[in-house]
Amino acid sequence: MYELIRIKGNSYYIESPAKIGLYRLNETDVCLFDSGSDKEAGRKVRQILDRNNWRLTAIYNTHSNADHIGGNQYLQKQTGCRIFAPGIECDFTNSPVLEPAFLYGGFPPRELRHKFLMAQESRAQRLVPEVLPQGVTMIPLPGHYFDMAGFCTEDDVVYLADCLSSEQTLEKYQIGFLYDAEAYLETLHRVMEMEASVYVPAHAPASEEIRRLAELNIRKVHEIAGKITEICKTPVCFEEVLQALFRSYGLIMNFEQYVLVGSTVRSYLAWLKNTGRLEIMFEDGKLLWVTSMERGE
Numbered sequence: 001m002y003e004l005i006r007i008k009g010n011s012y013y014i015e016s017p018a019k020i021g022l023y024r025l026n027e028t029d030v031c032l033f034d035s036g037s038d039k040e041a042g043r044k045v046r047q048i049l050d051r052n053n054w055r056l057t058a059i060y061n062t063h064s065n066a067d068h069i070g071g072n073q074y075l076q077k078q079t080g081c082r083i084f085a086p087g088i089e090c091d092f093t094n095s096p097v098l099e100p101a102f103l104y105g106g107f108p109p110r111e112l113r114h115k116f117l118m119a120q121e122s123r124a125q126r127l128v129p130e131v132l133p134q135g136v137t138m139i140p141l142p143g144h145y146f147d148m149a150g151f152c153t154e155d156d157v158v159y160l161a162d163c164l165s166s167e168q169t170l171e172k173y174q175i176g177f178l179y180d181a182e183a184y185l186e187t188l189h190r191v192m193e194m195e196a197s198v199y200v201p202a203h204a205p206a207s208e209e210i211r212r213l214a215e216l217n218i219r220k221v222h223e224i225a226g227k228i229t230e231i232c233k234t235p236v237c238f239e240e241v242l243q244a245l246f247r248s249y250g251l252i253m254n255f256e257q258y259v260l261v262g263s264t265v266r267s268y269l270a271w272l273k274n275t276g277r278l279e280i281m282f283e284d285g286k287l288l289w290v291t292s293m294e295r296g297e
Helices: 039-051 072-079 088-094 098-104 167-173 181-192 211-231 238-249 255-274
Strands: 004-008 011-014 020-024 029-033 055-060 082-085 124-126 137-140 149-152 157-165 198-203 278-283 286-291
Touching (some): 004 198, 011 039, 039 072, 055 072, 088 098, 088 124, 157 167, 157 181, 157 211, 181 211, 181 255, 211 238, 238 255, 238 286, 255 278
Parallel strands (some): 029 055, 055 082, 082 124
Antiparallel strands (some): 004 011, 011 020, 020 029, 137 149, 149 157, 278 286
16 A cells, blocks of 8 residues: 556556555655555655655645545645646635534534545645646546546646445445536546557556446446436435435445445435436425336426
8 A cells, every 4th residue: 555656658646545646746746646544655755756856846635525636735735736627626625624523414413624635724725727837737527526626747647536435345335425426427428439558547556447346336336326217206305315315225334334335425416406317206394206207207
């Protein structure tokens, strides 16, 4: 873990729970794509930089999930590097309490304010194409999170952030976190059409071929949507939908899983309602979800 792996040319990644991209700008300067999960990850990245006599000039965050920005604060304090994040991700990076607040839907209780859901603050600026180093382009990858982006280097290496889960991850967790199901599917279809030498997803092995994994992730989204519409053949409240999914996939409920999977299921419900497959009704002070065809309308 935290091994530096050269892909080709000046493009590298650091093997870690969420892969950290590294790109050499010249003989001495490098930039990172994400920074790892916490201060300890930042310290291990710093050790790699020191061993290679490299100077960190900037961190380009793909998105603001804590496991991707957790090393920001440490590395910024140690090196003085600049940090950039795209769109809304910049606001979440500067005010990381927004992540657990968003997931919970209100002020997050203490049990949700930990390093896995809430990184330490760092000083980030808005990521726009003009601030990228020469040879690097930004690729919008919305869906998993608000304004997530990936990067392509002039070595024809694409860093794909969290838009793909490995087959093993899908098998273990079943319901991967996403914010916008429709945008996520559109991103996956765009990824299928990409042409690059090497693809580096944050949570799957680097590969010269990406289409099969993208198709697998697409099928999983439609599988989950199908389960939800089946559950909603009779009117049910959100908690019943969530309970039925946990039972169907054999998942174990805890507070963290409740907010992560719960937020994702709400996003599926919104998508299915927006596309006419679900409707809502109010009964006895409860909002109920029901499959549209079952209401005969």
